[in-house]
Amino acid sequence: MNVVINFNKPENISSHQAVAKVKRALAARKAGHAGTLDPLATGVLIICLNEATKIARFLTDLDKEYVVRMRLGGRTDTYDSTGTIIEERDFSGVREAEIRAILKRLTGEIQQVPPMFSAVKIGGEPLYKMARKGMTVERAERTVSIFRTDMLSFDLPYVDLKVHCSKGTYLRTLCDDIGTELGVGAYMTSLQRTRIGNFRLEDSVSLADLEDEEHPYYSIDSVLSGLRELILDDDTFQKAKHGVPVRIGGNVSSGLVKENHPASLYENRYVRLKSPQNVLFGIGRLDDEEIKIERLLNIPA
Numbered sequence: 001m002n003v004v005i006n007f008n009k010p011e012n013i014s015s016h017q018a019v020a021k022v023k024r025a026l027a028a029r030k031a032g033h034a035g036t037l038d039p040l041a042t043g044v045l046i047i048c049l050n051e052a053t054k055i056a057r058f059l060t061d062l063d064k065e066y067v068v069r070m071r072l073g074g075r076t077d078t079y080d081s082t083g084t085i086i087e088e089r090d091f092s093g094v095r096e097a098e099i100r101a102i103l104k105r106l107t108g109e110i111q112q113v114p115p116m117f118s119a120v121k122i123g124g125e126p127l128y129k130m131a132r133k134g135m136t137v138e139r140a141e142r143t144v145s146i147f148r149t150d151m152l153s154f155d156l157p158y159v160d161l162k163v164h165c166s167k168g169t170y171l172r173t174l175c176d177d178i179g180t181e182l183g184v185g186a187y188m189t190s191l192q193r194t195r196i197g198n199f200r201l202e203d204s205v206s207l208a209d210l211e212d213e214e215h216p217y218y219s220i221d222s223v224l225s226g227l228r229e230l231i232l233d234d235d236t237f238q239k240a241k242h243g244v245p246v247r248i249g250g251n252v253s254s255g256l257v258k259e260n261h262p263a264s265l266y267e268n269r270y271v272r273l274k275s276p277q278n279v280l281f282g283i284g285r286l287d288d289e290e291i292k293i294e295r296l297l298n299i300p301a
Helices: 015-025 050-060 096-105 127-132 171-182 234-240 262-267
Strands: 003-009 031-034 042-049 064-072 074-076 085-088 108-112 142-155 158-165 186-196 217-219 228-231 270-274 280-287 290-296
Touching: 003 015, 003 050, 015 031, 015 042, 031 050, 042 050, 064 171, 074 171, 096 142, 096 171, 108 171, 158 171, 158 186, 171 186, 234 280, 270 290
Parallel strands: 042 186, 074 186, 228 270
Antiparallel strands: 003 042, 003 217, 031 042, 064 158, 064 186, 074 085, 108 142, 142 158, 270 280, 280 290
């Protein structure tokens, strides 16, 4: 079972625990996820089983969409409601227009400092482990992209937002930054991931759904359909499946029986590599005039 599952993670379990539950339910040999959700958060968690674990990092890079609720009038040490309140302020004077102006400024490429309570590692140790020891260390700013933020509701002290953003964006940090700009503080009280790439919340499944006979699985090939496809002739396939790079040259390589515009390959760095029987067997990475084998997949025909 080399598949990808669009799982709807419930609240109060970690992403690791969610993966373990799915792995056990489907008796998978290996399992992993693409894009961590905090225990507080719910929604789309992409879980990869068996050979599909080899493509998890390609899915992590996809853009994401969230619905987040923040509470004005305070700050916590975790930037969310699971932490300890470290500051409280009067929020009664905040106006909707002020928040809209801040959201506009926090659109596009912005700089974020990861929260201390996060899985980011410094010197090989996760920040959250340092935070639990009462430590605070310097964290480098990171560039992330906020493509769009819509205000869904304004009902003080709560504000609901819908955020479309790049990978690596911390919604907890966004809430804290908004609160800092308002001068009253803010922290996240709930978070739901509604989309990763083309994986939507409305198409996600629960643990109970997986017990159904009609399993809502995605094949590795379908998940990677956004990558260009190359079907190799038998000679080139025999070499490539053993890790030998595929030459593409200035014209169509003699080893390629599909994709007759090699220059267009460079629009995307990675490509799907297929056997003459149209079976996906690997992912290639473009490097000068050849395609190097990035991942080999053991998928039965």
